[in-house]
Amino acid sequence: MDDQALAIFESFKIRRHYDEKSETWYFSVIDIIGALTEQADYQKAKSYWTTLKNRLKSEGSQVVTKCDRLKMMAQDGKSRETDVANVETLLRLVQSVPSKKAEPIKLWLAKVGYERLQETVDPEKSLNRARENWKKHGRSEKWIQQRMMGQETRSKLTDYWSDHDVKPGEEFAILTNIIHEEWTGLTVKNHKNLKGLKSQNLRDHMTEAELIFTALAELSTRQIAESDHATGMRENKEAGKKGGGIAKRARVELEEQTGKKVVSKKNYLKAQDEREPKKLKKS
Numbered sequence: 001m002d003d004q005a006l007a008i009f010e011s012f013k014i015r016r017h018y019d020e021k022s023e024t025w026y027f028s029v030i031d032i033i034g035a036l037t038e039q040a041d042y043q044k045a046k047s048y049w050t051t052l053k054n055r056l057k058s059e060g061s062q063v064v065t066k067c068d069r070l071k072m073m074a075q076d077g078k079s080r081e082t083d084v085a086n087v088e089t090l091l092r093l094v095q096s097v098p099s100k101k102a103e104p105i106k107l108w109l110a111k112v113g114y115e116r117l118q119e120t121v122d123p124e125k126s127l128n129r130a131r132e133n134w135k136k137h138g139r140s141e142k143w144i145q146q147r148m149m150g151q152e153t154r155s156k157l158t159d160y161w162s163d164h165d166v167k168p169g170e171e172f173a174i175l176t177n178i179i180h181e182e183w184t185g186l187t188v189k190n191h192k193n194l195k196g197l198k199s200q201n202l203r204d205h206m207t208e209a210e211l212i213f214t215a216l217a218e219l220s221t222r223q224i225a226e227s228d229h230a231t232g233m234r235e236n237k238e239a240g241k242k243g244g245g246i247a248k249r250a251r252v253e254l255e256e257q258t259g260k261k262v263v264s265k266k267n268y269l270k271a272q273d274e275r276e277p278k279k280l281k282k283s
Contacts, residue, residue, distance in 0.1 A: 009035045009108050015072045017084065018199045022173040026084040027109075028072055029093070036099040042075055049083070056096060063093050088168070134204075137268060146208050150215040157222045164225070165232045174233070175240050182244025183217040183251060184263045195267040205267040213262060217247035 007014045007027075012035040015028040033052070034045035056064045066089045074080040085093065087109050094102050094109075111133075134144050158172060166175065180188050192202050206214065221243025224230075230239045251262045 009105060012040075015082075017070055017072065022169050024086050024169065026068065026070060026086055027090060029067060029083040029085050029090070032085075032090055032093070032105070033097065035105055036094065036097045036101050038099075038101065052096060053083075061096075063089060063096070086169075139268070143208055143211075146211045146215075147203065147206075150203065150211045150218075153215045153219050153222075157218045160222050160225055161236060164230060164236065166236055171233055175236055178237055178240040179217050179221055179244040180214070182241050183213055183247035185248075186263065191263070194263070194265045196265070196269065197267060200267075200269070205269070207264050207266055209262045210264065213247045213251055216250060217244045219243075220246040 007016055012031065014031040014035065017026045018024070019026065030042070030046050030049050033049045034040065034042065037045065037048055039045045039048065053064050067083045067085045069081045070084045071079045072082050072084070074082075090109055091106060094106055099105075131144055131148070134147065139147070158168070161172060161175065162168065166172065177188050180186070180191065184191060186194065188202060192198075192200075195202070195205050197205055203211065203214070221240050224242050225236055225239035228235065228239060230236045255261060
């Protein structure tokens with residue numbers, strides 16, 4: 001993991017890590033607990049989490065088992081292992097903590113860490129926030145509509161995977177990469193490198209054409225998987241290759257007709273930088 005960063009919720013600093021392979025943010029559980037309980041004392045927040053974790057384990061909750069351990073910078077400046085979780089797990093964990101900050105932190109997590117909310121957070125509010133954010137960063141209405149349509153297509157595919165013995169996280173990432181490489185000729189990582197991206201979401205920097213072909217590849221994959229009753233990684237890998245192949249053939253035909261490449265190094269980094277407020281230099 002790389003691209004460690006701090007995120008801020010109100011006055012609380014939340015440590016997080018971005019996993020390039022699965023394109024997932026992981027947050028420090030203790031930091032989230034501290035924000036939820038409005039406890040600035042790290043040791044007290046840690047103690048609260050230890051007690052809560054033991055209670056959840058005794059209740060047979062699956063939340064604790066979905067937490068991972070990662071090295072993050074501790075208060076003493078040293079890198080130490082601590083409990084972390086992705087947004088989906090944290091949204092469930094928040095429900096176990098009686099706190100007036102529960103709803104605000106759910107919305108905050110949605111904003112800083114995840115595109116798709118499956119539970120608890122109002123989907124309409126989430127979509128409106130996403131739309132406003134893309135507008136702020138210079139996306140056209142046409143692009144935004146295509147991006148949202150693509151996200152819906154993606155959600156239906158991952159729903160199918162979840163219901164057919166494919167595990168969220170690494171297995172989702174493997175299948176996504178298979179589909180992507182099949183239609184583009186590039187891995188997700190290499191496509192991001194082509195665009196000069198690091199921790200940014202690749203889809204947020206796709207052109208309209210790239211979004212359309214990505215959606216075609218994922219729509220085709222789901223429909224083939226449904227038709228074949230694909231279950232587990234092996235069968236869904238085959239569906240992914242077939243679905244990606246359909247989009248590849250369409251891409252190649254379009255490129256032959258227009259003489260223009262679909263897969264592009266274009267990104268929105270410059271437009272985003274130009275719209276962010278400039279920091280005043282200290283005199």
